[in-house]
Amino acid sequence: MDLVKHTGGCHCGAVRFEVWSSPDLHVFHCNCSICTKKQNHHFIVPKNRFTLLQGLDSLTTYTFNTHVAQHTFCKTCGVQSFYTPRSNPDGYGIAPHCLDPGTVQSVTVEKFCGEKWEESMQAHKSIRDMSRPAPNTVERKSQDKT
Structure with missing residues (x-):
C-alpha cells in the first residue's frame, strides 16, 4: 500500500498534525x-x-463509560480533528x-453500529488490525519524511 x-488540523489552526495513510480513505x-x-x-491509523x-x-480530553476512548479536541474552537x-x-x-x-483521492464510508459496540466489534474482522503498523510502514515513513 502506498502511503501519502x-x-x-482544527478550525482555528491551534492544532496541526500530519498523518501517513492511503490516499483512498476507509472512513x-x-x-x-x-x-x-x-x-x-x-x-484509523497506527500511532x-x-x-x-x-x-x-x-x-x-473527554472520556466516558469505559474511559478507553480519548476524545481530544481543541480548547479554543472545539473541533475534534483526531482522537x-x-x-x-x-x-x-x-x-x-x-x-x-x-491528498485524498477517494473516501469509502462504512457504517459501524456503535449502539451495539461489543457485538459489532466481534463481528468486524479487520477493524482492530487497522491500527497495527504494516511491516514496512516505519521504514517507508522515515524514507518519505521531509
Missing part, C-alpha cells in the same frame, strides 16, 4: 451516542503514522474533514 502524507460512520452527537466520521505538529497545550478510539486504543481515529485539501 496528509496534513490537517467509519458510527452511531454510538457521542459519534451521533458530534457526527464523528473517522479513519506511528501520526505526528502532532503543534497544539498539545491547546488540546483537552484515540475505543476500538483501536493503539491508534488514532482521524477526521477526514479536518485534512487539508489535495
